[in-house]
Amino acid sequence: MSLDCFRTLCHQLETTYGLKPTLNVGIEESVAMFLRICGHNEVQRDVGLRFGRNQETVKRKFYEVLRATELLACDYIKTPTRQELHRIPDRLMDGKYWPFFSGFVGAMDGVHVCVKVTPDLQGMYWSRHDRTSFNIMAICDLNMLFTYVWNGAPGSCHDTAVLTMAQNNDPEFPLPPEDKYYVVDSGYPNKQGFLAPYRSSRNMVVRYHMSLFENAPPPQNKQEFFNRWHASLRSIIERTFGVWKKKWRILCEFPRYNIEVQKRVVIATMGLHNFIRISNSIDDDFAETMGHSHIDNIDPKSDLNVIGTTTIADGDLMANLRERIADTLWANKHLLY
Template sequence: MDGVHICVKVKPELQGMYWNRHDTTSFNIMAICDLNMLFTYVWNGAPGSCHDTAVLTMAQDGDSEFPLPPRDKYYVVDSGYPHKQGFLAPYRSSRNEVIRYHMSHFDNGPPPKNKKENFNRCHASLRSVIERTFGVWKKKWRILSEFPRYDIAVQKRVVTATMGLHNFIRISNYFDEDFVEEVRHTNINNEDFESDINDMETTNIADGDHMTNTRDNIADMLWANY
């Protein structure tokens, strides 16, 4: 799960609401994808000024069919989302400890120094699938990267339509250069992320504590095999 900003044309009186940190007006689109680079859910049209956590709250409060994962499953999310039941976020740096996360930190620096950094490296590698999915989608549909000539309602339909076409191309197994280029970078060894969390005790554990225990258990297993 991740968010991506798409340019939108709005009336002057609405610009403050849609103005983002990159000094443009945009939607903050929240999407979920699977490891095959297919979009499985989208919350379309949140104002660009909204934080990712706020968009997630909108989706959960505004969509009665929001696909919450089962108790023993979770979405892989970045630190912009809450670390709670069903949402597995990376370890964050603290005042007393700097913990690297992004793949570039490890590609251009020393290897992981502890279990938290090793977990973050694996987490970032797995979560890169959503970033690459966004990359294919925006590269193929240039209309998403240009300042739109349409109003908000039409632009929202453009987002939905192009995501549907993205999935159609992927499912149809057409030879597509954009997908071929990105798929080469998504050969993730999923065995590294297998954990027997079905056997974990989950009763009477607060959401955040449950996910912290889950993350620590995965980090311990990854570090033991590192």
């Protein structure tokens, strides 16, 4: 992060979130040691040598800053209210996805984070990536801000299972209104509030991922055309995960902390991700992904919905909506491709 952003972070952790200096170690040094551990996945002994501190001091300061950044994350990862889910972000209205995806309120996906577990838990946390991990489900907006996190599901869980856990166990899960939806990949069901792509069938192969359209023939039918634009819109969550993991190497390298600490680190670093983004300071990782763009203001208009829905069965509702979007995109393909 930039120096100005670092100083602002230190000030907020001290004045708002209870981080205290000690006689020998100030706030900035404590935060710098914590960022070194999380950003570079350095062991505490090496951090102690770098800062001229013993390992016990580094360990104590790590947990003090972790506790403060967890509190910061509670404020910076904002779960949208029902009213906020009715609003339409300026970036959507000004971009190439309007008015086709006018019901979009976020992108949702799962990501795996390395974790160290005891031998008796390895089977539960062993993922398809041949390692023990969490399957973290997150939602983000078009500003690359995390708006919801379900943290700590075992790596062996399918994405759909993690979504079911979140909906069944979190009374504050932000389920969109009937005419809104999160864009999700084919690992999730196409049901109310979740717009998934078309899948291949026995009679027809339908491409989805953006890489399948690069240096290849253009979309051959409305299903592929929809999938191409859907994948492009949904890529915001993949890019957000990419920036988050690039900035915090503790998430994707050899895990040095136990399962409970790593779970806390996930939330703390997601909060810091949002903090850096909201600060609107120049940041190389965000600039590489989005350019030097700033956070959008939210347009309070809630009555714009060019492609509406009707009150019908859950699965049919989203299937019909997907068909209408696909028909509209296909009819305008000469303007879009």
